[in-house]
Amino acid sequence: MSKAVPEQAPEPSPVAEQIRTEAEQSELRSALKERLDELVEEQQRFVDSIAMAQRERLSDTAGDDQVDSGTKTVEHEHEVTVANSLSERILQVSHALERLDEGDYGVCEKCGKPIPAARLAAFPSATLCVSCKQLEERR
Template sequence: MAVTVDIEAVKRRLIEEREGILEERRRLVEDTSRSLEEAVDEDGNDSHMADSASETLDRGIELSLEDNADHLLAAIDAAIGRIDAGTYGACERCAKPIAQERLEALPWATKCIECKRLEERG
């Protein structure tokens, strides 16, 4: 069977993505703890109500980004695991090969586009 995907290149890309996310998350955690400190400094000052509200909102977004990063890291780790196991690129639901364009756009995809659509429809 001809291999259409350069699996080593995919693996390198996944590892790079993973490092990028880890780096991004480190920065995010630093930013979050810094803004928490700033918020404590302003405590008890009612004139900063609006500011605090937007800070809380920002922090919510930051935390959800962190949450997404965790999901993405798990997905990337799983994809690297599938490469090592030799099952990479097969849909985990119907076992058909996932389209190459899809893997290029989303190297950690676990399902083919048809199964993904079925899943999203519920």
């Protein structure tokens, strides 16, 4: 006589894990839009700062020694780097909002598996699961 193997509960489908209530989606959308607004404001401050520094550099370089000139160049490069980083983050958050609207938010763009909730909580604009992100970073 064979022993009956107890049935295991079926694993929830990835799609089922991704279904969010309208209230959750609305809250997430609001948080993403708020973050987008913050990033746009911060980027604008850097762009304004870069423009002002550029005007000052063009009009006020007389008497600068090499150290002053080098310091201004390093500061300018830092501001440009930060502004570019902010642009990239703005694109990421905008993309997350698009994915939310399309119903693809929270699903890995490479493997199609759900992105863990903890990862999305820490990085709401994540588009890759941890495994795919690790593979991408190794390249």
